[in-house]
Amino acid sequence: MSSVTASTRFSVLDRSRTREGHTDAEALGDTVRLARELEGLGYHRLWVSEHHGVPGVAGSAPTVLAAAVAAATRSIRVGTGGVMLPNHQPLVVAEQFGVLESLFPGRIDMGLGRSVGFTDGVRKALGRDKDDADDFAGQLDELLGWFRGTSPTRVHARPAEGLTVPPFVLAMGEGAGIAARAGLPMVIGDLRNREKMQRGIDHYRDRFRPSLWAREPYVVISGTVAVAATPEEARRLLVPEAWSMAYSRTHGTFPPLPPAERVEGLTMAAKERGFYESGLAGHIAGTEEQVAHELETVLKETGAQEVLVTTSTYDRDALLDSYRRLAAVVSD
Numbered sequence: 001m002s003s004v005t006a007s008t009r010f011s012v013l014d015r016s017r018t019r020e021g022h023t024d025a026e027a028l029g030d031t032v033r034l035a036r037e038l039e040g041l042g043y044h045r046l047w048v049s050e051h052h053g054v055p056g057v058a059g060s061a062p063t064v065l066a067a068a069v070a071a072a073t074r075s076i077r078v079g080t081g082g083v084m085l086p087n088h089q090p091l092v093v094a095e096q097f098g099v100l101e102s103l104f105p106g107r108i109d110m111g112l113g114r115s116v117g118f119t120d121g122v123r124k125a126l127g128r129d130k131d132d133a134d135d136f137a138g139q140l141d142e143l144l145g146w147f148r149g150t151s152p153t154r155v156h157a158r159p160a161e162g163l164t165v166p167p168f169v170l171a172m173g174e175g176a177g178i179a180a181r182a183g184l185p186m187v188i189g190d191l192r193n194r195e196k197m198q199r200g201i202d203h204y205r206d207r208f209r210p211s212l213w214a215r216e217p218y219v220v221i222s223g224t225v226a227v228a229a230t231p232e233e234a235r236r237l238l239v240p241e242a243w244s245m246a247y248s249r250t251h252g253t254f255p256p257l258p259p260a261e262r263v264e265g266l267t268m269a270a271k272e273r274g275f276y277e278s279g280l281a282g283h284i285a286g287t288e289e290q291v292a293h294e295l296e297t298v299l300k301e302t303g304a305q306e307v308l309v310t311t312s313t314y315d316r317d318a319l320l321d322s323y324r325r326l327a328a329v330v331s332d
Helices: 024-041 062-072 090-103 120-126 130-148 175-182 194-207 231-251 260-264 270-280 288-302 316-331
Strands: 009-014 045-048 077-080 108-113 167-171 186-188 219-223 225-227 284-286 306-309
Touching: 009 024, 009 316, 024 045, 024 062, 024 316, 045 062, 045 108, 062 077, 062 090, 090 108, 090 130, 130 167, 130 175, 167 175, 175 186, 175 194, 186 194, 194 219, 194 288, 219 288, 225 231, 225 288, 225 316, 231 260, 231 270, 231 284, 231 316, 284 288, 288 316
Parallel strands: 009 045, 009 306, 045 077, 077 108, 108 167, 167 186, 186 219, 219 306, 225 284
Antiparallel strands: none
């Protein structure tokens, strides 16, 4: 292993993906169990996500799920990737993270994104519209103000005020500039579009302003990493998610993950097949040796301090095996 890989933190985002033939409750339980396994393997963080009205994702309430994960573990950092700030009142978000930090001191991360729901129906149900994302920078400033006790309302966020919960900005679109101006760590993906990702990282570093939260830029790169005994087995780990993404782009709904063998037997229309093949390309996937080489390359290119692995697949045993193999790669 290279020194650059050895000095890099490795963490995991688990989206609590539902699987064909399995319930939402099982998906949430899978996330909690995975967190315990990752803790034993030495991963730095386990983050959970926020999605609303998506058949293929059980994780709709990230701070609630983070509490369950933190309660089931002892040392791994736990957080959100992320809470979608435009969906919520900043005071309520501050209170939720204040409770988490009070219960699990020194272990909670506050990953924040600017999405407002994938469909008009979801946005309407949340009482939001697309334009609400435009004020993300203001919402972020208000949220951080609740922790510092600087709100002009004379209201105090209990128990958040005075606590330090590390904030991270999920950089999509304008997110890199917002993270830089706020002086916050940034999470950026994905690994399939290296040039775009590098432009975002350069923009962030060039414009970073030191803050109370971070004295210098901190870059987390995110994406799918799959490790198996053979390149073919690693590729099969990618199949369920690639098909679900292709299906969502051709049918308008994001389905539960199917077994790889079922996908491989499907007849797809040309458009769907194109999205599917594209979904399989560009990830870091292969044997330990192949993945180690690819990680070294991307880490040298980006100078990132951390990798957030976002792999989803139907076979949870194979997924855990991948994480075990990756842990061995980065600790050798």
